[in-house]
Amino acid sequence: MSKNEIPYKIYLEESEMPKSWYNLRADMKNKPAPLLHPGTHQPLKLEELTPIFCEELAKQELDDTTPYIEIPEEIRNFYKMYRPSPLVRAYCLEKQLGTPAKIYYKFEGNNTSGSHKLNSAIAQAYFAKKQGLKGVTTETGAGQWGTALSMACAYFGLDCQVYMVKVSYEQKPFRREVMRTYGAKVTPSPSDTTNVGRAILKQFPGTTGSLGCAISEAVEAATSQEGYRYVLGSVLSQVLLHQSVIGLETMTALDKYGIKPDMIIGCAGGGSNLGGLIAPFMGRKLRGEADYQIIAVEPASCPSFTRGVYAYDFCDTGHVCPLAKMYTLGSEFIPSANHAGGLRYHGMSTVLSQLYDDKLIEARSVEQTSVFQAAEQFARIEGILPAPESSHAIRVAIDEALKCKETGEEKTIVFGLTGTGYFDLVAYQKYNDGEMNDYIPTDADLKKGIDQIPRFPGNLE
Numbered sequence: 001m002s003k004n005e006i007p008y009k010i011y012l013e014e015s016e017m018p019k020s021w022y023n024l025r026a027d028m029k030n031k032p033a034p035l036l037h038p039g040t041h042q043p044l045k046l047e048e049l050t051p052i053f054c055e056e057l058a059k060q061e062l063d064d065t066t067p068y069i070e071i072p073e074e075i076r077n078f079y080k081m082y083r084p085s086p087l088v089r090a091y092c093l094e095k096q097l098g099t100p101a102k103i104y105y106k107f108e109g110n111n112t113s114g115s116h117k118l119n120s121a122i123a124q125a126y127f128a129k130k131q132g133l134k135g136v137t138t139e140t141g142a143g144q145w146g147t148a149l150s151m152a153c154a155y156f157g158l159d160c161q162v163y164m165v166k167v168s169y170e171q172k173p174f175r176r177e178v179m180r181t182y183g184a185k186v187t188p189s190p191s192d193t194t195n196v197g198r199a200i201l202k203q204f205p206g207t208t209g210s211l212g213c214a215i216s217e218a219v220e221a222a223t224s225q226e227g228y229r230y231v232l233g234s235v236l237s238q239v240l241l242h243q244s245v246i247g248l249e250t251m252t253a254l255d256k257y258g259i260k261p262d263m264i265i266g267c268a269g270g271g272s273n274l275g276g277l278i279a280p281f282m283g284r285k286l287r288g289e290a291d292y293q294i295i296a297v298e299p300a301s302c303p304s305f306t307r308g309v310y311a312y313d314f315c316d317t318g319h320v321c322p323l324a325k326m327y328t329l330g331s332e333f334i335p336s337a338n339h340a341g342g343l344r345y346h347g348m349s350t351v352l353s354q355l356y357d358d359k360l361i362e363a364r365s366v367e368q369t370s371v372f373q374a375a376e377q378f379a380r381i382e383g384i385l386p387a388p389e390s391s392h393a394i395r396v397a398i399d400e401a402l403k404c405k406e407t408g409e410e411k412t413i414v415f416g417l418t419g420t421g422y423f424d425l426v427a428y429q430k431y432n433d434g435e436m437n438d439y440i441p442t443d444a445d446l447k448k449g450i451d452q453i454p455r456f457p458g459n460l461e
Contacts, residue, residue: 033325115419135159139214143175145233216318234270243276271349330449
């Protein structure tokens, strides 16, 4: 197929939008390890999850056999306000790089939240409303998830309480104000408003916070208020399920033009974007229908895949959440106050962790300044200011395209552009002013967190 036959932007019709979410776990031979009760170390049952999560979401979390789960009509109608999102051929970037590679990116930033997070936020708010709840609590790192959830809660008339990682709360006042505009209450975490927050502040005075801290506070807030439940924007299997709309649309768009990707690249923090993007492609790979090179890209400052251990660990710093088997740096690992934003999480999705352990995906870590160099290059030639998280994928996509230039290989590269960076201008300012530094934790730094991973029969023993 010639260049002129493929448009810059491939848009799907509304009729081509997914009507069901794809549950990758159904096709996995090695299922993700079950969540464990932190006290008994036994697999969690539905009745043990429902005090924390909405009942329907808890069912989705535990379902690893149903391949397709129908998207309720009200959610599909909401999706139509900003979906299908475009799959863009990066012709200008290809030309500047002088590469024979073909580069495509799935752009998820064309909604007010500025990211892919709205795909799951509206689903979780819908099921909370359907259950008759008053409101929900959550955490947010860079702020995209908190923004998306505040929008979804406003749509359904739910109260929304957000615990925002303190460093992001301070770096991104405008992201905070968008949440407040949509009616959310935003609290910097760790805070003195919860028991676990006060304990973390006592143990780590002056801490800039982490997603693990914020999760602990949000769970405590949910379980201490009648009519509230906790919702999460990444990591959980239910979130990857909702985000599969990204990959399903991408696959439909590529199939429409007879394009087969060789390589699929996504940034990885907790796993929502990467898991959603690769889901149907990995399904084809698992079923033996096609093969792809899939690359997870994480920050060198928080390298759970590339330097973590595969073990059961707490999902939060306060140890109030279940144990998940994942690649982890330890729940007490506090990442540096850098600009990796939503990628500052100590662990990784159990689904992606199992795939990585099975060597079905690979992982790379990249340093902060090289990420922003790629972001700047992309913005100047492709016209979109990317989020720092997305820019991790851009970095590796550019690196792989340059390898093709050296070898002459005409690979087709697809990456996820998770959102825009207009609320990340403090980070861009530091990069432009030459004040941005690369922080890579030492083995000793990582050992502190890894040593705190719980030891019990079958776990690190």
